[in-house]
Amino acid sequence: MRFLKVIAQDRSGSGAGDSVRLRFHDSEQDWREANAREVAQLRSFSSTYLKCAWFNTGDEDVRYLRIFALDPGSDGTPESVRLHFHEGDAIAYKAAVHDLDNDGGFEVVLCSDVDNDGHANRTDCNRVTALVKQFIRLGWF
Numbered sequence: 001m002r003f004l005k006v007i008a009q010d011r012s013g014s015g016a017g018d019s020v021r022l023r024f025h026d027s028e029q030d031w032r033e034a035n036a037r038e039v040a041q042l043r044s045f046s047s048t049y050l051k052c053a054w055f056n057t058g059d060e061d062v063r064y065l066r067i068f069a070l071d072p073g074s075d076g077t078p079e080s081v082r083l084h085f086h087e088g089d090a091i092a093y094k095a096a097v098h099d100l101d102n103d104g105g106f107e108v109v110l111c112s113d114v115d116n117d118g119h120a121n122r123t124d125c126n127r128v129t130a131l132v133k134q135f136i137r138l139g140w141f
Helices: 040-050 122-138
Strands: 003-010 019-025 031-035 063-070 080-087 090-098 108-110
Touching (some): 019 040, 063 122, 080 122, 090 122, 108 122
Antiparallel strands (some): 003 063, 063 080, 080 090
């Protein structure tokens, strides 16, 4: 299964993520890394991800996002995109979007407090939707 692993870090010690690493996985063992500053599309995705406030201090990589799409119809348009926010090997929380009628729009957005502000609200759904749209544009599914 293909997935994108996103690792944000606070290298400056400012209390906010300032660095993002993206690992494009073809499997658990086979991956390539991209620097988020290389391409405008990756920069936009990284900027949106940093708003989720799911980052590590210094050079740690314990916290990360694993995002992947499910395309059971094999038509090149995902019916579901899942976001797993990890703390080590454990999933701390999840989010997902579903395109129920396979028209490219998301009829269902499921999320919790993905920006870690203490409230699960419309802002969280908007962040998840934005991340998913940018992920789909990358074509990594």
